[in-house]
Amino acid sequence: MALAFDEFGRPFIILREQEQKTRLRGLDAQKANIAAGKAVARILRTSLGPKGMDKMLQSPDGEVTITNDGATILEQMDVDNQIAKLMVELSRSQDYEIGDGTTGVVVMAGALLEQAQKLLERGIHPIRVAEGYELASRIAFEHLERIAHKFEFSGADAEPLIRTCMTTLSSKIVNRCKRSLAEIAVKAVLAVADLERRDVNLDLIKVEGKVGGKLEDTELIYGIVVDKDMSHPQMPKQIEDAHIAILTCPFEPPKPKTKHKVDIDTVEKFQTLRQQEQKYFDDMVQKCKDVGATLVICQWGFDDEANHLLMHRNLPAVRWVGGVEWENCAQISGVDNRKIGQGNKMMIEETKRSIHDALCVARNLIRNNSIVYGGGSAEISCSIAVEAAADKYPGVEQYAIRAFADALDAIPMALAENSGLQPIETLSAVKSQQIKENNNCCGIDCNDVGTNDMREQNVFETLIGKQQQILLATQVVKMILKIDDVISPSEY
Numbered sequence: 214m215a216l217a218f219d220e221f222g223r224p225f226i227i228l229r230e231q232e233q234k235t236r237l238r239g240l241d242a243q244k245a246n247i248a249a250g251k252a253v254a255r256i257l258r259t260s261l262g263p264k265g266m267d268k269m270l271q272s273p274d275g276e277v278t279i280t281n282d283g284a285t286i287l288e289q290m291d292v293d294n295q296i297a298k299l300m301v302e303l304s305r306s307q308d309y310e311i312g313d314g315t316t317g318v319v320v321m322a323g324a325l326l327e328q329a330q331k332l333l334e335r336g337i338h339p340i341r342v343a344e345g346y347e348l349a350s351r352i353a354f355e356h357l358e359r360i361a362h363k364f365e366f367s368g369a370d371a372e373p374l375i376r377t378c379m380t381t382l383s384s385k386i387v388n389r390c391k392r393s394l395a396e397i398a399v400k401a402v403l404a405v406a407d408l409e410r411r412d413v414n415l416d417l418i419k420v421e422g423k424v425g426g427k428l429e430d431t432e433l434i435y436g437i438v439v440d441k442d443m444s445h446p447q448m449p450k451q452i453e454d455a456h457i458a459i460l461t462c463p464f465e466p467p468k469p470k471t472k473h474k475v476d477i478d479t480v481e482k483f484q485t486l487r488q489q490e491q492k493y494f495d496d497m498v499q500k501c502k503d504v505g506a507t508l509v510i511c512q513w514g515f516d517d518e519a520n521h522l523l524m525h526r527n528l529p530a531v532r533w534v535g536g537v538e539w540e541n542c543a544q545i546s547g548v549d550n551r552k553i554g555q556g557n558k559m560m561i562e563e564t565k566r567s568i569h570d571a572l573c574v575a576r577n578l579i580r581n582n583s584i585v586y587g588g589g590s591a592e593i594s595c596s597i598a599v600e601a602a603a604d605k606y607p608g609v610e611q612y613a614i615r616a617f618a619d620a621l622d623a624i625p626m627a628l629a630e631n632s633g634l635q636p637i638e639t640l641s642a643v644k645s646q647q648i649k650e651n652n653n654c655c656g657i658d659c660n661d662v663g664t665n666d667m668r669e670q671n672v673f674e675t676l677i678g679k680q681q682q683i684l685l686a687t688q689v690v691k692m693i694l695k696i697d698d699v700i701s702p703s704e705y
């Protein structure tokens with residue numbers, strides 16, 4: 214801070230911070246931003262695909278997360294660069310709208326940025342690059358529709374859905390139990406799906422984790438899980454056709470409040486007071502029983518004395534049931550109290566994320582059953598189509614369109630590299646096979662199955678998921694390219 218005087222001799226203060234802004238303009242700004250975006254994408258690249266690596270992240274308070282889910286990795290990474298934050302948002306949008314493909318979308322954006330950098334170095338204006346990318350993304354988007362297939366399944370024959378969810382789970386840490394978890398996910402989705410209207414409300418499915426036990430213990434419970442014990446250990450653990458009273462008021466004998474002065478100077482008076490209290494509570498219990506309740510779910514607590522009385526009056530109860538669980542309780546009719554537990558916290562969180570992905574895949578297929586084949590085959594096919602279309606554009610855009618085609622190749626290359634294959638050789642072999650055999654289902658045989666026809670391997674992704682990846686990645690890269698002035702407070 215410095216003190217200065219204006220022309221009339223009045224003092225004013227110059228704040229140092231104002232002088233300390235750093236500013237990047239023009240090409241320097243774009244280059245710096247591209248570098249930041251690429252850095253984030255590079256981290257996720259090794260996590261892509263069935264042989265992708267996991268990341269271990271530690272939060273400031275020491276909590277450890279192990280995952281290969283793109284959205285989660287980025288969420289937990291403490292980035293403070295604004296462009297890196299955009300990439301985090303990118304992954305989050307894909308997660309929000311589709312629920313899958315969160316790693317792929319960032320890798321794609323990173324590849325687009327890398328190609329853009331080369332074009333900028335060759336002197337092509339960023340706006341032209343952005344325009345070319347936009348054109349190319351539309352070509353790819355439409356091409357995906359052309360190569361899409363219909364995925365057939367029905368409520369009665371859920372096997373195809375289960376196999377699809379297994380594909381999603383195969384790249385996760387929980388792949389040991391992929392069959393049972395996929396079955397659980399599909400059954401859960403079908404239980405809440407409206408197949409006529411092709412609608413699924415995932416809010417009706419709750420994924421809960423409990424510490425202790427094994428992954429194999431995961432089970433689907435039709436109904437609502439209220440993570441609470443009965444208020445008294447001797448109350449019944451199972452109630453058929455329960456009639457539930459849901460109480461929003463405290464459920465206990467009234468207590469003399471300290472504010473009121475009650476003169477009790479004899480034993481008799483004390484006993485009368487106690488009896489009155491008990492009668493009051495007894496009446497409450499009776500009212501519940503009168504309306505036919507066989508179980509009381511209470512939003513608030515009640516003390517041991519009340520608990521004891523409830524036990525005596527044969528009215529099982531659960532206390533401190535809050536929030537959504539409590540709202541949902543209005544809809545159930547059978548009650549079953551059982552002990553569930555599994556894994557350690559880290560494993561549980563990853564399992565929950567994986568199940569969420571599987572749920573999203575099943576939901577997306579019910580909403581729209583168009584699919585494209587995976588293992589990078591769709592990207593290779595789009596790359597060929599975009600490359601071919603580039604020639605039709607006489608202007609500078611064609612460079613950007615070609616660059617877009619090259620960026621699409623980054624996905625199969627990353628899949629190959631992560632599986633220990635030679636990326637460039639594998640890609641060119643598969644690409645020429647696609648052209649020669651006119652088969653757009655050829656992809657990267659990551660698991661060394663012996664065929665690279667993804668139709669045979671049953672590896673596919675939803676059409677809307679893949680289209681969304683391309684659209685979102687293009688939008689973010691266009692946004693980054695259009696920034697030519699970065700003003701930020703400098704570090705001191």
Ligand code: ADP
Binds near residue numbers: 589673
């Ligand atoms: P994301 O978070 O983007 O879904 P994943 O790590 O799940 O990332 O990897 C998805 C990519 O891996 C997709 O391109 C998909 O087609 C590919 N993939 C998944 N399973 C296989 C497989 N068995 N063989 C080849 N590619 C696969």
